[in-house]
């Protein structure tokens with residue numbers, strides 16, 4: 491079907507950063523066929539299958555979250571006011587070990603639904619139970635690059651700080667990673683692409699990372715990994731390999747033009763030089779990092795030529811908040827109000843992420859021939875107008891609740907605020923049930939042994 495989006499402010503994010511004050515986008519099937527001034531496009535395509543009159547609205551390229559764990563929304567409200575170590579070791583690891591397939595599936599679908607409402611059309615997804623989350627891509631209509639978040643250092647070996655490797659776990663995890671990368675690539679009408687996604691240098695042995703690098707090369711898949719998120723990484727790689735975390739990652743093939751390293755805030759000049767030398771892409775999650783009192787020097791890294799995309803990471807779903815955080819924390823970090831401006835932020839959230847995925851010719855801007863992944867924001871709603879500068883208005887004042895309509899591959903998934911493929915109330919109710927059952931088991935198991943018992947046990951008793 492063809493769709494004409496007309497009478498809109500169109501922010502193309504093309505190379506010239508063209509903005510049409512009264513513009514239109516013509517979509518034919520899954521692709522954008524034309525973009526330009528509304529009157530011209532309307533005259534050129536007089537009989538569209540559907541017309542979306544977007545007067546008073548801003549049309550932008552679909553946003554891309556370069557780093558997400560969709561099944562981790564169960565941690566919302568439970569870990570924000572805690573240290574990272576306490577959250578990771580005391581909560582994430584044990585909970586991830588006991589969440590059921592069905593609980594993860596429900597959380598994943600709920601997160602994808604929220605991200606769609608937030609104008610996100612592509613999600614880079616790393617997950618322990620990736621097979622549970624993948625079907626949600628089909629159900630929701632979203633696009634996702636996905637990989638099993640593989641480990642071979644069990645959670646208990648991180649807790650007791652022995653960092654012991656489990657070879658049987660490695661065999662299972664690497665086989666699953668490769669099987670998922672083979673079997674799911676191109677699924678959901680091509681909207682799923684796959685990644686090799688080891689969790690990080692503290693959680694994966696040298697053998698595991700070397701095997702996964704070989705698999706990525708053989709299959710032609712990109713690698714996504716956490717790096718530079720905590721002192722624990724340097725402690726582990728120093729003790730086991732006598733190397734700093736970034737150097738170790740480099741030496742086992744976890745840097746390069748086909749690698750997305752997320753976080754990079756516990757890093758020094760040597761580490762940044764390695765990223766620059768290898769042209770490694772950076773996933774930047776400013777909202778979740780700032781919550782932990784940390785932030786990578788992103789403005790500086792971009793000025794050195796590094797490519798950066800933005801991610802939600804865990805339990806945040808308002809991508810406008812993520813974009814706003816990127817600008818805010820960069821300015822605080824540098825004491826420079828021009829460190830990152832709105833144009834930089836939108837570019838990271840679209841083209842930067844598309845480049846990191848190797849999909850710069852398909853995603854990231856509203857241009858002829860690209861995939862029709864489009865977000866329409868209602869600038870007439872309270873809190874966003876008056877619309878004096880569409881880009882600055884959006885980055886500094888929009889929220890996910892201003893998102894009006896979202897298309898992926900030319901299919902309308904959110905239509906004037908209503909989901910077309912999802913029953914929002916049903917998804918919410920099923921997620922609430924899954925959340926309750928998972929936390930009830932968690933509190934029962936760890937009540938006397940784990941620091942996380944301080945988490946509202948009464949609510950689950």
Ligand SMILES: [Zn+2]
Pocket residue numbers: 557558559716752803804
């Ligand atoms: Zn993460």
